[in-house]
Amino acid sequence: MSTAQAPVAVPANPFAQDVDERLPPPSTLVLFGATGDLAARKLLPAVYDLLADGRLPERFRLLAVVRGTYDDASFRTHAREAIDAHARRDLDERLWSALEPRIDVVSGDYGSPELFEALAARLDAGDREDGAPSQRLFYLAISPAFFADTARGLCAAGLGRGADPPTRLLIEKPFGHDLASARELNAAIEAAFDEQQVFRIDHYLGKETVQNLLVLRFGNGIFEPLWNRTAIDHVQITVAEDLGIGRRAGYYDRAGALRDVIQNHALQLLSLVAMEPPASFDAQLVRDEKAKALRAVRALDPARDAVRGQYTAGWLAGEQVPGYREEEDVPADSRTETYAALRVEVDNWRWAGVPFYLRSGKRLPLRTTEIAIAFKPVPHQPFRDLDAPPPPNELVISVQPNEGATLQVAAKMPGTALRMRPVQMDFQYGTSFLRESPEAYERLLHDALLGDATLFTRADEVEAAWEIVDPVLSAWAAAPPAEPVVGQPEPYPAGTSGPASADALLARDGRAWRPL
């Protein structure tokens, strides 16, 4: 008869109950593309700011994967410069001296098995040095062309599915360039990592206002009863940029506004506006609801529901700027859209008959990202002497640059006559909460270290979003270039609000875009 001893129970952690915000467990962040632009501008500063805020674990390492000739010393110098230039907080020598020795470099080719073997060995060496294992996060700040190979390489080195210590894979959009390639990429990643290990970053979801949209909807009693076809006339989602394409012609000319912004950022915002209330703020439940909203979008008729434009030379902020086809490295006959607008309907009980208008463009008059909820006008007008009916209410959630929300209501103007004017009830993060919001990447990195996937995009969401835009992309690609109107994106001068056909898209429904 066996006399196996029962394991001695380890007491629970008595201190955990009193801590409002848990620290991530000991972690190593492995940064592929560590010398790239994203790492320099966002990721390395985010690591430093998390450290300065006391949000990194006591045992934290940063392992930079590079393809160049960097060694530990030269990369640390590079990282210091990036932090000094871009972190929210000033570089503090005491903090830097704590972080610097925890930064190491592994170099090699992303397609080479030797790189991944060296990486695994370096990770193990770090754990031995620390006397205990750390979880490993692989952040692929590299060209999407390397995502699948890198995931495979990590898995082959024992760092993928089932790895011990546990691992996570962080990737940044674009997740494919159409539905087929997105499915292919998801399949390649699924072959190497479980979906629970994969954190797809759409940095918009790390912004305070985007998270506040959920609080606004589900933390206030007054909005949700109105959040449906009965009270809402339509929704406008705008992602406008005043900049051109800079030096991104190589990427942008293959992508265009629909792939670059609408398929991800704008449709993510749509899913947050349209989703049903989740039972709890749990990653699985929130993403289930977002995916359901995206799957409820009615198939688009490209000819009727989509508009594309391309900026020509014009004036912006007092400066003359070139047209898209005159930009560096852009083909003179490029048909890439720098502006896209969609009219989308969400076919479910809540949103039946409520159009969502989405637009995004470059070289528009200003940089703004906003969601405008336009409410229906009052059903009866008791103020008979008015020249014009009171303007409908509008709730505008501004994502950037001024994070906040504004509710437009009608008010009586002072005086003996009954005259109305729209006034704004305004909430701005910058003035209501004077403390600085964390950068989106800080929030997302911290969540990934904690294993909280709520603000990350799941594979099925990505595919559902591609399913929405794919017919439009196909139709635009298939249209013969010489075909009038549909064959080319409609020109719009830089500094204007977009092509005339975008205005017609709403005018057809008796509506107009919010002015930019």
Added chain:
Amino acid sequence: MSALAGVDGRERSEWRGEDVSAAEVAERLLALNREHARHEHGHAATRTLNLLVAPGDDVARERLAAQLAGLADRHPSRTIVVREHAAPRLDAHVAIDCTIGSRAGGAGHCHDMALLVADAERLRHADSLVRPLRVAGLPTVLWLPGLRASDAQAPLAALAQAFVLDSGVASGAALPAAFARAAALELERVRDVAWLRLARWRRHVAARFDEPDARRLLERVERVELRACASHQASALLLAGWIAARAGWTIERLTPAGNGWEGCARRPDGGAVALVLGAPEQPERTGIHALALHAGEQAVALRAPVAAPDAARAFAAALGMFDTATPGYAPALAALLAGMGGA
């Protein structure tokens, strides 16, 4: 009297009155706000709470004024300060400070403050002075600077959702009285800045005791050592009290010793735990420098969390926590006071 001055991107409007009524103060405050709105600088009123301030007579006016001066930039509130003077009348000073929006279309922010100075009799009814001045619908927080209670404390406490104080203004033999003052208030509503300064330390302790080996060691701890500078003694003691309370120890004795404190606690299994709070090994170190829990040859040792200083953040956090509980504080305080003989 009203004045408007623009200096270094800031504007101030103010009014002073002697022997005035609370209603007149409320009217002047409203008038100043309207006057400012007419200047059309794009100021946004930034008020998320009513901050009542009841300093004891151990708080110098200049020091309090300096603390309040930076408040507008750190925490949006309507601030109402109630102080005592000997004359049998109410004097008032009302001011609106605004930063000016730095670009076209940008909004600055404003902060308004009323200083009410009255005799002890009026202070014992300070709630009646303050009620007309509060912004309706906003939460109310009562800040109790210093160690001595003002006559206004009790009546204003009835209006407040939370009390902010800082046990850390005391050190050495004055600490038991500071802790006892906090304990005499309704503890669920107390936000002690000395406790909030420990947020990072508590996160790190909790993270370390996620490790099973550390939790096993906790059952055998014989000695706890803390190193902290003099200005962080209150926080360090609260950390020790928290560890003791959550580990199930009873602090039997805690007394000042040299530049620190020493005492002893009893584990649930009857074992003794020596408690030692000493000065930092390097005198120039500030804050809480190190914590170690020893069991025989083994120890769980933590150095100060690597992070930027957060002294101002702790105060701002205290003001913002009017509806947020501070779990762990009451047990920590109770454990300390038991060891200090109930103070």
